Amino acid sequence: MAHQSKRTTLGEIGEHAAIRVIREECPSRNNGDDAAVLNQPAPNTRPVVATDMLVEDRHFRFDWSTPEQVGIKAISQNFADIEAMGARPTAALLALSAPKDTDVEVLRGIARGIQQALEPFSAQLIGGDITGGEKMVLAVTALGQLGGNRKELRLDAARPGQKVVANGRIGWSAAGLALLRKFEEIPEDLRPLVEHHCAPRIETNRGVIARATGATAMTDNSDGLIQDLRLIAERSGVGIDLKSHAIFPDELLCRAGKLTGIDPWEFVLSGGEDHTFLATTSKETPTGFRDIGRVNKNTGLVTVDGLPPRHEAGWVSF
Numbered sequence: 001m002a003h004q005s006k007r008t009t010l011g012e013i014g015e016h017a018a019i020r021v022i023r024e025e026c027p028s029r030n031n032g033d034d035a036a037v038l039n040q041p042a043p044n045t046r047p048v049v050a051t052d053m054l055v056e057d058r059h060f061r062f063d064w065s066t067p068e069q070v071g072i073k074a075i076s077q078n079f080a081d082i083e084a085m086g087a088r089p090t091a092a093l094l095a096l097s098a099p100k101d102t103d104v105e106v107l108r109g110i111a112r113g114i115q116q117a118l119e120p121f122s123a124q125l126i127g128g129d130i131t132g133g134e135k136m137v138l139a140v141t142a143l144g145q146l147g148g149n150r151k152e153l154r155l156d157a158a159r160p161g162q163k164v165v166a167n168g169r170i171g172w173s174a175a176g177l178a179l180l181r182k183f184e185e186i187p188e189d190l191r192p193l194v195e196h197h198c199a200p201r202i203e204t205n206r207g208v209i210a211r212a213t214g215a216t217a218m219t220d221n222s223d224g225l226i227q228d229l230r231l232i233a234e235r236s237g238v239g240i241d242l243k244s245h246a247i248f249p250d251e252l253l254c255r256a257g258k259l260t261g262i263d264p265w266e267f268v269l270s271g272g273e274d275h276t277f278l279a280t281t282s283k284e285t286p287t288g289f290r291d292i293g294r295v296n297k298n299t300g301l302v303t304v305d306g307l308p309p310r311h312e313a314g315w316v317s318f
Contacts, residue, residue: 010107011100011132018107018130022094025111026118026125030091036126038091041145048144048152050081056136060198064180067106069199071113074138076200079121080220080275082144083202086153086211091126092118093141097133110138113199120204153211153218158236158280162216164293165285167206167277170225170247171264172196174271175256182260190256197273206277206288214283221276224314226269229278230302239298244305246292269304269311 010018023031030036041047054060054077060070079089094114098107114125126143146152176197179186186194202220210218217236219228225247233240249257249264257264277289285291302309 008104009100010098010102010104013104015130018104021104021108022111022125022130025108026115028124028126030124030126032127036091036093038126042147044148046146048082048085048087048146049141050078050144051139051141052078052081053140054138062106065198066113067109068113068116070138071110071115072117072199072201074110074140075114075117075142076202076275077222077273078140078142079117079123080202080222080277082142083205083207084153084218084220084277085144085146086150086207086215086218087144087146088205088208089121089123089142089144091124091143093143094125094128095139095141096128096130097135097137098130099134099136100132102136117201150211151216153207153215153279155217155219155232155235157216158232158238158240158295159216159282160238160295160297162280162282162295163285163291164229164240164242164295165210165215165279165281165289166292167203167210167286167289168221169196169274170221170276171249171253171267171271171274173200173273174267175253175264178260178262178267179256187259190252190259193252193256200273200275202275202277203288206286209288210277210279210281210286213281213286215279215281215286218277218279221272221274221278223272224270224312225276225278226302226309226312227272227314230300232278232280233302234300237299239296239301239303240293241296241298241306242293242302242304243291246290263311266311269309270313272314
């Protein structure tokens, strides 16, 4: 009979050893003291801060996601908020609550995923906290820098006549979630949808590029395409009309819809957690973005080809 190594739990090794595990996977000279002392920011920059949480069985499940994927997701959703302001992510803090019987290798995997997500941004995990709890909860605080004199990309800065542009997949996370809920074995060709749900990744510097090329308003698709664009429309006192051909469900979404019995347009219009960057601009479409609609004067309304969207529900926290 093959020998099975004994599990080591967080309760057995204690807080300080657990912190060492995180630091081994996410090395930084700024991590390890009572607080992190950061370098003097570059001239003509402003700090940008965002925070978000992942709660086990609410935002992720370990029977669906690996620990590494959970770590990637925790950073991606927070760094997307920094980029959506037109800023560059620079560092992150992690506050983690976990049951004392959590396997140390689960913690190590989460830390490894965090480091994988940090590396493309040349960012570091600079500290945080860890404590016991009934379920795994990750709360990440992301730090960033906004350079230059241009205004940050606010929700209230869209103007009639501008075009709406997007960077990233739309609807893939919702389709991946639908597949996980319906099937134990996911068809191989649809695995990218599941991967996108469990470990979404964002392109670096998309917010910086959008801001540098004249974008005015920006957000990331975290709660649903219609919901997030409606927030821009309401805050800016404008309307947004999307072009159906520019957001038409792709082949994978259509196949996922057929297998799950869900209209693939529901994935596109209502699905969140893609962290697609959505911006408005009167300039040329920024590199890496595509044109998906126009801003008009229909205050607070988001339409598709001039008509009400066929789906508009999105993520609801409570």
